[in-house]
Amino acid sequence: xxxxxxxxxxxxxxxxxxxxxxxxxxxxxxxxxxxxxxxxxxxxxxxxxxxxxxxxxxxxxxxxxxxxxxxxxxxxxxxxxxxxxxxxxxxxxxxxxxxxxxxxxxxxxxxxxxxxxxxxxxxxxxxxxxxxxxxxxxxxxxxxxxxxxxxxxxxxxxxxxxxxxxxxxxxxxxxxxxxxxxxxxxxxxxxxxxxxxxxxxxxxxxxxxxxxxxxxxxxxxxxxxxxxxxxxxxxxxxxxxxxxxxxxxxx
Amino acid sequence: xxxxxxxxxxxxxxxxxxxxxxxxxxxxxxxxxxxxxxxxxxxxxxxxxxxxxxxxxxxxxxxxxxxxxxxxxxxxxxxxxxxxxxxxxxxxxxxxxxxxxxxxxxxxxxxxxxxxxxxxxxxxxxxxxxxxxxxxxxxxxxxxxxxxxxxxxxxxxxxxxxxxxxxxxxxxxxxxxxxxxxxxxxxxxxxxxxxxxxxxxxxxxxxxxxxxxxxxxxxxxxxxxxxxxxxxxxxxxxxxxxxxxxxxxxxxxxxxxxxxxxxxxxxxxxxxxxxxxxxxxxxxxxxxxxx
Numbered sequence: 212x213x214x215x216x217x218x219x220x221x222x223x224x225x226x227x228x229x230x231x232x233x234x235x236x237x238x239x240x241x242x243x244x245x246x247x248x249x250x251x252x253x254x255x256x257x258x259x260x261x262x263x264x265x266x267x268x269x270x271x272x273x274x275x276x277x278x279x280x281x282x283x284x285x286x287x288x289x290x291x292x293x294x295x296x297x298x299x300x301x302x303x304x305x306x307x308x309x310x311x312x313x314x315x316x317x318x319x320x321x322x323x324x325x326x327x328x329x330x331x332x333x334x335x336x337x338x339x340x341x342x343x344x345x346x347x348x349x350x351x352x353x354x355x356x357x358x359x360x361x362x363x364x365x366x367x368x369x370x371x372x373x374x375x376x377x378x379x380x381x382x383x384x385x386x387x388x389x390x391x392x393x394x395x396x397x398x399x400x401x402x403x404x405x406x407x408x409x410x411x412x413x414x415x416x417x418x419x420x421x422x423x424x425x426x427x428x429x430x431x432x433x434x435x436x437x438x439x440x441x442x443x444x445x446x447x448x449x450x451x452x453x454x455x456x457x458x459x460x461x462x
Numbered sequence: 463x464x465x466x467x468x469x470x471x472x473x474x475x476x477x478x479x480x481x482x483x484x485x486x487x488x489x490x491x492x493x494x495x496x497x498x499x500x501x502x503x504x505x506x507x508x509x510x511x512x513x514x515x516x517x518x519x520x521x522x523x524x525x526x527x528x529x530x531x532x533x534x535x536x537x538x539x540x541x542x543x544x545x546x547x548x549x550x551x552x553x554x555x556x557x558x559x560x561x562x563x564x565x566x567x568x569x570x571x572x573x574x575x576x577x578x579x580x581x582x583x584x585x586x587x588x589x590x591x592x593x594x595x596x597x598x599x600x601x602x603x604x605x606x607x608x609x610x611x612x613x614x615x616x617x618x619x620x621x622x623x624x625x626x627x628x629x630x631x632x633x634x635x636x637x638x639x640x641x642x643x644x645x646x647x648x649x650x651x652x653x654x655x656x657x658x659x660x661x662x663x664x665x666x667x668x669x670x671x672x673x674x675x676x677x678x679x680x681x682x683x684x685x686x687x688x689x690x691x692x693x694x695x696x697x698x699x700x701x702x703x704x705x706x707x708x709x710x711x712x713x714x715x716x717x718x719x720x721x722x723x724x725x726x727x728x729x730x731x732x733x734x735x736x737x738x739x740x741x742x743x744x745x746x747x748x749x750x751x752x753x
Binding site: 262264267292293294295296299300302304306307308309310311318319322323355357358368371372375 | 617619620621622623624625626627628629630633637638641642747748749750
């Protein structure tokens with residue numbers, strides 16, 4: 212298996228606060244990698260390093276390297292807009308733009324230079340189908356996306372992310388604001404999408420990590436405590452702290 | 463009934479009373495102005511000569527249009543700068559306070575400033591552009607403040623969502639943030655136009671108190687008597703009211719003309735507000751899906 216993303220000796224500081232300590236991780240292609248750990252452990256922070264969303268945070272400083280297909284994304288060889296097109300993101304709270312369903316999905320392709328109406332139509336349809344929401348939405352493409360239910364909004368956001376043809380999909384607790392039925396739909400979707408994409412998901416729900424991920428990383432206070440096959444990590448954790456966390460003794 | 467409940471009822475009553483008194487006062491004012499305007503009406507008021515106020519009506523719309531042409535782009539640009547580009551801190555809050563107080567400066571002061579800069583320094587005589595620019599000094603802060611507030615109140619998720627798709631900051635601002643903030647920005651535009659409709663003191667020495675136009679020259683924009691020539695002097699409705707009550711008072715019909723002018727001005731401003739409101743509501747509905 213080849214590395215899609217390689218994280219080497221990554222340290223991250225928010226001004227004086229040392230938020231991530233010497234993280235090393237190999238994220239493989241066409242796998243789902245889950246980040247788990249208690250609140251404030253650094254799992255979302257690490258996820259946001261992978262598409263440089265932390266650039267928006269003032270006073271954030273990064274040491275070490277994050278490589279996408281071998282190219283250091285902080286090295287200056289990769290434009291941040293290209294990086295974010297290749298590494299898409301789905302957020303904790305569904306965040307469709309206040310515009311129509313169609314315009315939401317077409318937004319990314321338009322930004323990246325697609326102007327042909329027919330081509331846009333095709334991208335919108337394919338993306339919505341990939342996100343398994345085409346049948347729900349095909350008759351309301353021109354309606355505002357804010358009128359949809361939370362679960363529909365989140366799948367629309369996934370479609371929007373897929374529309375720019377990314378290679379990696381980052382999901383930051385994508386189901387934490389959703390009901391159980393919508394959650395299982397998103398999980399099924401993630402399992403289907405892994406055939407074509409590399410997925411990294413942050414979750415506070417350990418069952419979710421067990422259900423869908425191939426590899427799991429457990430974080431605690433800015434350290435990557437343990438990283439390995441999901442089955443192995445949950446059945447025979449190597450580190451005592453991991454064991455205590457997954458058996459519910461803290462967290 | 464408990465004490466707290468009684469107090470609650472009493473206070474609710476007080477607030478209702480205040481609300482109704484304000485509404486009654488507003489309606490009384492509006493209807494008196496319109497009624498008095500119609501009472502003294504005579505058909506020659508509608509013409510473009512003699513007692514007619516058609517020229518002033520046209521000047522008002524033209525001046526408001528020109529001032530919005532200047533103040534909308536500058537106001538939105540400045541608001542976006544404050545919300546998205548300026549560094550947070552003491553300096554920024556100082557700038558914000560200065561901008562807010564700029565719009566509440568006495569308008570005669572702004573008028574004399576406009577006279578100095580747009581008339582004296584340019585060596586031109588009174589003209590509509592000078593008036594529109596002077597009004598813009600008062601209205602740019604309104605649009606700036608409204609835009610700044612509108613963009614700041616948008617959820618951060620819009621910005622993250624757009625940047626996360628690989629959009630640049632300027633694409634995010636132009637294609638997501640400004641459209642999302644537009645319904646509220648339009649409130650600022652309504653207030654800005656209101657300054658243009660209502661202002662008299664700021665126009666006294668800038669756009670002038672007289673109008674010499676020849677409607678046959680309408681499209682000959684460079685002709686000094688073309689209504690479309692922005693560098694001719696042009697008296698607006700509100701200024702006309704003032705003139706009719708001062709030097710124009712010799713006219714035996716001065717009172718009726720002033721009353722009718724007031725009525726027209728009130729209706730014009732009201733119509734503009736209603737139409738813009740409608741556009742803003744439509745936009746909000748389209749953005750939010752009827753929620």
